[in-house]
Amino acid sequence: MSLTLLNVIVAVVIAIAFAAVNAAYLVWAERRGAARIQRRPGPNINGPFGLLQPPLDGIKLMTKQLMIPGGADKILFMVAPVLAMAPAIMSFVTIPFSEGIAAHNMELGVLVIFAFASMGAMAILFAGWGSRNKYSVMASVRAVSQNVSYEIPMLITAITVVMTTGSMDLKEISMAQSGGFWHWNIFPSLQSPLMPISFIIFFICSLAETNRAPFDLGEAESELVAGFHTEYGSMGFGLFFMGEYANIVIGASLTTILFLGGWDCPFGMFPGVWWFLLKIYLLIATFIWIRWTFPRTTIYGLLNLSWKILIPISLFNLLLTAGLLKVF
């Protein structure tokens, strides 16, 4: 019993450390990436290549005064940033980085991640409502309607993958794709010929789920000032920020596990954690690249894309896969 408890504590601490380091250095990567795209240097003063920027930013945010606006709902206001960060960290516990590296393998891993991911919408709603700011309320309503409508096609696509694999265990889903890139779920198989489309849908949904540009309607800075975190300063803002980046890592990890073979090597040699990390950072680089290239969509364009295009296609794909599974 005590050993299990120790295991859990170690696992959670490692997950928190991984999430925090990733979040901090993804901010750095994003700023350097954006700067490269925009032909400017970006953060380059503190340390080599500006690598000391994230810890210094953290110190700055932590030493700032935590302001609660007058008339704000104090409990909701304080709970929201924690609620944004905690589920993201908890999701890390279930993710298998390699055959042997997983904090805690669960049989229902896919379900656990989706359950935690949907809590993010609640944090945004709390933050918007608790701030007592009209911009925040508008932004949080936008973000929640967006999250709700994009969770559906994302889940349907995930179910398609789960059906072909026959397991909700993330580790087993990865193992089923091992042995070279032609086994990966991203490529069409007899049972599920529309898999590349599923991958694109899943990728778009994970962009929208993490409130990233071009779907960053929740924090549309040119319209709603800073969206749901307008009133947050200090570490409240810091937690939202870290939560966002942790969610990006989760999204990239889930995409990698479901479609890109997890830790499998494309040529069937030396599978391991390095392949997993390489894949998720490539996906994250794509996230950053997209963010700094495209303008923002509109709210109705966004919802139409989900309800009129992504959901019908992913439903059709689900039915097709279900039918073909019976045949083959």
Add this chain to the structure above:
Amino acid sequence: MSAPIQLRPDETFLLNVGPQHPATHGVLRVKMQMDGEYIVKAETVLGYVHRMHEKMGENRTYAQYLPNLSRLDYLGALGYTHGHVLAIERAAGIEVPERAEYIRAITVELNRVASHLFWFGAFVMDLGGFSPLMYAIQDREHILDMLEAVTGARLTYCYYRFGGLYNDVDDDFIEAAKRFIPRMRKSLKKYDALVSGNIIFQKRLEGIAPVSAEMCRKYGATGPVARGSGINFDVRKNEPYSVYPEFDFDVPVYHECDSLARYKVRMDEMEQSLRIIEQGLETLPDGPIMAEKKPKNIKLPVGDYYQAVETARGSFGIRIVSDGDKNAYRLKLRSPTYSNMHLFDEACEGMLIMDALAFMGSLDLVIPEIDR
């Protein structure tokens, strides 16, 4: 594309956009009566940067008033000083050497390109795309460097004098301008590929915020806003001044009336400005840059004088009522953005706040020029 919606006036809230808000590009305040994301009624509130430029024009001599004009619109300042010197020169009967007028036209057009470039970047940033602003600023930087070398200032120029110029251009400027034109053409192609062709960008602007030609006339809107609504009016063509009749250039007009049309007009105008600069550099005559006969203290004869010029934002007019003294009895500035901005109140009713702010970006507002 916006969904039909029943607006309920009893279930609305007031949203104060500004005076400090990232979308207003300055200290403009808009009181918006909102129904969710939809605007029921909007009211623009002005006057946060009012600096009494018109009154200053009545207290200062004409020469002392010169620097004030470049403080109206800090992005396209040369056009405004051009209007002022033209008005005084015509009223006082000062002959300007041809070389000076050519250099004026070249520098004004360079300034117009710089202004449109900055607008382009800021507009795309209003729509959520941040990177084009950086590219636009980099191109604009070349123009500012060139203008700095000849005028001594980067933003608030005081380059034109009654009867000519403060400083002649040198070979370096001409070389730099000649190098700039092909580079800018290449950049415009890049912007087309990066921004104009983007599906999200087009969806955000196509058919959004239609402003009819009739409405433009009602509010006195001019410049790219009116030309995007199918009104073929450009002061440079319709009431020619300076040496513009000698240049061969087109006035881009679009009839779609939407935000995309206003965007296209400005993008095409940059190309036309480059054509003017190219021709001006080729045919730049030699000679003096300052009129020989020019009174030291300018006193205008009694009368009422008006001069309109086409600035980057539209038709800028300066009206001077003189009682024969060394300063004006009354000085009235007709600034284009002031008229253009008032389209906003009427046009954005029933619009989504997103589209309304994109529409505001397409009007190209410079707040100090509205408030004066």
